[in-house]
Amino acid sequence: MADQYDIIVIGAGPGGYVAAIRAAQLGLKAAIVEREHMAGICSNWGCIPTKALLRSAEIYGHMEHAKDFGLKADTYDFDIAEIVKRSRGIAGRMNDGVQFLMKKNKVDIIWGEATITRPGEIKVEASKKKPIEPQHPKPKTTLGEGTYTAKNIIVATGARPRVLPGIEPDGETIWTYFEALKPAKMPKSVAVMGSGAIGIEFASFYRSLGAEVTVIELLPQIMPVEDAEIAGLARKRFEKRGIAILTDAKVAKVDKGKDGITAHVELKGGEKKQIKAEVLISAVGVQANSEHLGLEKAGVKIDRGVIVVDGHGRTNVAGIWAIGDVAGPPMLAHKAEHEAVIAVETIAGKTVHGLDKSKIPGCTYCEPQVASVGLTEAKAKEMGRDIRVGRFPFVGNGKAIALGEPDGLVKTIFDKKTGELLGAHMVGAEVTELIQGFVIAMNLETTEEELMHTIFPHPTLSETMKESVLDAYGQAINI
Incomplete structure (x- = not known):
């Protein structure tokens, strides 16, 4: 034929x-x-x-803080x-x-x-x-x-979605992202198993709408693929928002009841906890x-x-x-x-x-957003690279302050000898939109000198990117 x-x-x-x-x-x-x-x-x-x-949750969150912007929104709901x-x-x-x-x-x-x-x-x-x-x-x-x-x-x-034996989703009290995307009613409490992009985004969404949220992560660090410093800052923000986080924690089994689930969690060192919630979102990968x-x-x-x-x-x-x-x-x-x-x-x-x-960006659309490309600081050191690391906080950026988003950080990693940009890692407002600037720079094999001589518009969040590059070489202006 x-x-x-x-x-x-x-x-x-x-x-x-x-x-x-x-x-x-x-x-x-x-x-x-x-x-x-x-x-x-x-x-x-x-x-x-x-x-x-997440966009609906973001707008709802802005309504909660309307008075911080000189606005009145005394009655609002979702x-x-x-x-x-x-x-x-x-x-x-x-x-x-x-x-x-x-x-x-x-x-x-x-x-x-x-x-x-x-x-x-x-x-x-x-x-x-x-x-x-x-x-x-x-x-x-x-x-x-x-x-x-x-x-x-x-x-x-x-x-x-990956399914763990004994914790199979049932569509009622144990959800995958399918059920989490279309809840019939808003749960009052949610346990999230896994802190990758899927788990963290749902944790962020449900917390924004008022649910009590607990994230359970098997590894020592949430968002395990991210740079440790960025993940640590993100964790602090999540916890400040009221999200409870357990790391080095294994869900040994899940009991189902008429009012929800009880997750039996084993912590590092032998400690055990029971986490009760209306639903468990299984987000342990695909x-x-x-x-x-x-x-x-x-x-x-x-x-x-x-x-x-x-x-x-x-x-x-x-x-x-x-x-x-x-x-x-x-x-x-x-x-x-x-x-x-x-x-x-x-x-x-x-x-x-x-x-x-090495040039594929990753983005997590939680609150705060997280984005990255290339080598983490730990990975670069593990590979034996001699590096320079630059950091610039959002608190030093006028646009971030005007937006009411002063919590954030841009981190850049360069090869000390060649000026090659090895990695960029960001946490804060709209960083999922900013990261592509660094992706383009890496794809074009741009050096630190070329980035330093690039004119970034003012006032924009993107200026944090240039300042991070400058900081790697001891030339940051606004911090």
Whole structure:
């Protein structure tokens, strides 16, 4: 059978739909297979709807402090049903937007579950995946069950919440991020297991709306991938907001009762605690959706559930590629999107650099926000790098003070000999928007001298970035 397509993409999340669009832009005939919803977990159950919830919480928080800005808001409240409705509506818009982009770029949509029967061939069957909520209408023009062939198959099936034995989510008192995104009512108390981006964002959201929140982290540091100094400052802010935090703490078991859960927590040194809450949010990471795809039969190498790829998305089997969460950490939408472009352009015969994981930014949209790129101070020292470290607090920035956001820090790490920017780490207002400046600087191999001679607009939060660079070389002006 002649190949029907140049590329078939399995999965219509951020990696998958970007791959399909880029293929179409390059003149390749492309199709995308989706079993559940266009736009993937990120737009339907992750990145976008969580930011909608957090925006509502942020505005509510501003209302609580209206008098600090000379404003009067004596009566105000929130409606959790309306907050969730807004969030779900935004997710729906994203879903519809991706369907439009497929039509615009003449990408065929194949609705169902795909299995790779051999390199270059997939079989699509009706989806067995039960939607968590009613699906958005399927595109009017879709293909369905059948066998399809392509010169190249890109697996972009994403990941799902990791489940710990004995603490399986039940959708009632033990939640994953699916249930946490659409609570039927506002819980009075929440325990969060895990302090990565997902756990901390939900802890921040529910605390902003008045819930008693306890975060339980197995490791000694919350937000374990972040620079220790930044994570420590974030922790102080979280605790000041009333979030209780336990580190070096293991949830040994969870008892369910009619009024909620009791988490039995074992602390370092043998101490034990019981944490009672209406709900427990399990946020202990995600696992790749690499099963039931026919990968093993096709001979594709998988390591601990993750498809093994090179820097261009190639697996060990010619014609089979993988991108995004299913291809391993960091499991971030923007990493998936970038991998998609690299893989498709490689397939198209273009010369393209492989993925450089050291230049992938990470962002957590809690209150305060946290963002970073590159090496932490500890990692740089561990690697034997001779470094300079610069720091600049938000309290020295006029815009931060005017915003009522004086608590924050920008930290930069440079190679002492070459001036290479090795890493940047930030906590404070809008740092998730600021971090890209440092990402661009690293990508362009900018030195400290070039950053020092860059003019930053005044008054802006971005000035903290320049001051941090200046501080690394003993030249900070405003502190």
